[in-house]
Amino acid sequence: MREWRRVIGGSTEGRREKEQQRGDAALWSKCPKCGEVLYRRDLAANLDVCTRCGYHFRMNAYDRIASIADGEFIEIGQDVVSSDPLGWSDKKTYPAKLGADRERSGVSESVLCGFATIGGFPVALGVMDFHFRGGTMGRVAGERITLLLEEAERRKLPCVIFAASGGARMEEGMVALIQLAKTTAAVARFMEAGNFFMTVLTDPTTGGVSASFAFQADVIVAEPKAMIGFAGRRVIEQTIRQRLPDQFQTAEFLLEKGAIDMVVDRRSLKDTLVRLLEYTRHDTKAR
Amino acid sequence: MSNNIIVEREKGMAELERRIAELRAASAAQPLDMSTEVAALEKKYREILQELFGTLSPWEKVHMARHPARPTSLDYISRFDRFDELHGDRHYRDDPSIVGGFALLHSRPVIVIGQQRGRDTRENLRRNFGMPAPEGYRKASRLARLAARLGLPIVTFVDTKGADPGISSEEHAQSEAIASCLQAFATARVPVVATIVGEGGSGGALALAIADHVMMLEHSTYSVASPEGCAAILWSDAGKAEEAAARLKLTADDLRRFGIVDEILAEPLGGAHRNAADVVVRTLAAVDAAVARLSSLPVERLLEERYRKYRLLGEWQDERLKPIGKSH
Ligand SMILES: [Zn+2]
Numbered sequence: 001m002r003e004w005r006r007v008i009g010g011s012t013e014g015r016r017e018k019e020q021q022r023g024d025a026a027l028w029s030k031c032p033k034c035g036e037v038l039y040r041r042d043l044a045a046n047l048d049v050c051t052r053c054g055y056h057f058r059m060n061a062y063d064r065i066a067s068i069a070d071g072e073f074i075e076i077g078q079d080v081v082s083s084d085p086l087g088w089s090d091k092k093t094y095p096a097k098l099g100a101d102r103e104r105s106g107v108s109e110s111v112l113c114g115f116a117t118i119g120g121f122p123v124a125l126g127v128m129d130f131h132f133r134g135g136t137m138g139r140v141a142g143e144r145i146t147l148l149l150e151e152a153e154r155r156k157l158p159c160v161i162f163a164a165s166g167g168a169r170m171e172e173g174m175v176a177l178i179q180l181a182k183t184t185a186a187v188a189r190f191m192e193a194g195n196f197f198m199t200v201l202t203d204p205t206t207g208g209v210s211a212s213f214a215f216q217a218d219v220i221v222a223e224p225k226a227m228i229g230f231a232g233r234r235v236i237e238q239t240i241r242q243r244l245p246d247q248f249q250t251a252e253f254l255l256e257k258g259a260i261d262m263v264v265d266r267r268s269l270k271d272t273l274v275r276l277l278e279y280t281r282h283d284t285k286a287r
Numbered sequence: 288m289s290n291n292i293i294v295e296r297e298k299g300m301a302e303l304e305r306r307i308a309e310l311r312a313a314s315a316a317q318p319l320d321m322s323t324e325v326a327a328l329e330k331k332y333r334e335i336l337q338e339l340f341g342t343l344s345p346w347e348k349v350h351m352a353r354h355p356a357r358p359t360s361l362d363y364i365s366r367f368d369r370f371d372e373l374h375g376d377r378h379y380r381d382d383p384s385i386v387g388g389f390a391l392l393h394s395r396p397v398i399v400i401g402q403q404r405g406r407d408t409r410e411n412l413r414r415n416f417g418m419p420a421p422e423g424y425r426k427a428s429r430l431a432r433l434a435a436r437l438g439l440p441i442v443t444f445v446d447t448k449g450a451d452p453g454i455s456s457e458e459h460a461q462s463e464a465i466a467s468c469l470q471a472f473a474t475a476r477v478p479v480v481a482t483i484v485g486e487g488g489s490g491g492a493l494a495l496a497i498a499d500h501v502m503m504l505e506h507s508t509y510s511v512a513s514p515e516g517c518a519a520i521l522w523s524d525a526g527k528a529e530e531a532a533a534r535l536k537l538t539a540d541d542l543r544r545f546g547i548v549d550e551i552l553a554e555p556l557g558g559a560h561r562n563a564a565d566v567v568v569r570t571l572a573a574v575d576a577a578v579a580r581l582s583s584l585p586v587e588r589l590l591e592e593r594y595r596k597y598r599l600l601g602e603w604q605d606e607r608l609k610p611i612g613k614s615h
Contacts, residue, residue: 230461231452
């Protein structure tokens with residue numbers, strides 16, 4: 001088994017320091033939906049949901065973990081670090097892009113995986129972060145998610161993955177795309193062994209991630225107004241040469257079309273997950 | 288769409304081909320011996336052919352893979368001993384951009400599934416340029432499950448620029464359709480052999496390409512996104528597609544090196560369409576050999592090896608693929 005790291009309270013010291021260094025600029029955030037200027041601390045207390053209009057900001061993975069886990073998050077796979085399989089370079093080299101995103105986002109890659117309890121239920125938890133390379137799936141994300149599912153299968157734990165992704169990562173080419181095959185195989189094994197798999201689709205969940213584990217779950221939950229789909233909105237608009245209605249590809253649209261199970265406000269998400277997890281404990285610890 | 292650079296090059300060759308044919312005819316009709324001239328022209332022709340098509344850049348291969356005369360899935364499927372097409376996803380409609388059904392390959396019953404682009408404008412419109420809708424992937428999943436239940440090997444032919452990006456495809460949950468198709472192939476308890484015969488574009492191609500043995504024609508391409516799509520995503524400029532093609536590592540040689548492709552099938556100089564009959568026969572022989580080898584494995588071992596193959600992809604020993612920098 002790989003080396004484990006503990007993240008207490010779902011946040012790292014390094015990240016807190018960085019936020020302090022940013023100073024005043026980090027104190028306020030403007031809601032992109034209603035324009036309200038929000039005090040960062042109030043916003044955080046409200047789980048990054050606009051206190052005025054309910055807009056769900058894209059969440060940092062550590063904040064997400066803190067909002068869902070009871071306390072401790074034991075990360076696995078953090079020693080799976082990026083490589084540069086194609087030797088990619090355009091305006092910047094790929095390693096330079098990764099370095100910049102690590103710095104900016106405070107996360108080591110587009111997904112963090114580990115174990116935690118949610119309302120007392122031990123679960124395997126994966127959380128994607130759109131701030132790192134648009135949450136794209138590359139070799140690291142594929143490997144971490146596979147490790148998570150394999151370890152969850154060994155421990156017979158339910159698995160919950162929060163998706164936030166623009167799809168497969170271009171700079172890793174086919175090496176990125178093939179990760180969808182790898183995670184698919186791991187999901188299939190995990191589920192066939194009788195384990196419960198749940199995904200929470202957050203804004204945005206598109207492309208290869210959407211077309212693989214995000215939609216392979218037993219139960220699919222989405223956050224309000226999250227954009228979810230296979231093709232990006234721009235691509236579709238270019239193809240059909242007309243503007244799409246605002247509602248198109250939102251969580252609510254998918255619910256109506258029968259593609260997902262429920263749309264849940266972030267502020268009641270943890271309670272919802274706990275309720276659902278209660279159905280998986282029939283064999284043990286019955287009250 | 289005839290902005291195909293290979294087609295343009297062939298137009299230049301056509302004049303030379305015509306002159307050789309004329310000279311040959313004249314030489315046969317006249318008492319005058321013109322065989323030296325014919326031989327010289329033919330030599331020149333072969334030299335030009337070699338120069339034009341001997342080594343193809345990734346971008347040239349993208350155009351070769353999209354060549355309108357390149358053999359399509361049905362060109363292969365129609366050369367099986369028998370093919371009985373099955374239709375429909377059992378939910379909504381039949382998607383003509385994926386064809387599939389029962390077939391006999393060298394007398395062996397199989398399920399064959401392929402993405403089918405049109406061979407002319409009319410057919411392209413009917414087959415949505417080979418871009419499958421969710422109904423196509425649901426048909427493929429259904430056929431894969433059928434194959435597994437009957438114990439029939441699955442043979443696929445991949446040729447798509449990608450899954451259909453349209454309104455109704457989104458309304459009918461394209462993501463779910465592809466995700467389920469990936470699962471059906473990952474778990475099918477029968478041998479799966481996939482051949483990328485043209486363009487293998489992103490998740491829409493992968494949906495038919497999770498296989499125990501993946502083959503690729505020499506000039507086919509297989510990539511995370513089309514070069515145009517990649518350039519649009521990264522640089523907001525689809526015009527930089529040639530540059531994207533060079534960077535994406537989408538050729539058969541690249542993918543063989545990554546272990547994503549297991550076997551490369553050679554093409555005649557100038558591309559598969561220059562001797563389609565031969566390419567089809569050799570491809571079917573290679574498919575048959577792979578199916579025969581895989582069929583001899585116990586099913587548990589087959590599934591374990593398929594899992595391990597994908598499990599280990601991305602975890603190479605290659606020096607160039609070593610991790611860079613440490614995460615913190
Ligand atoms: Zn607001």
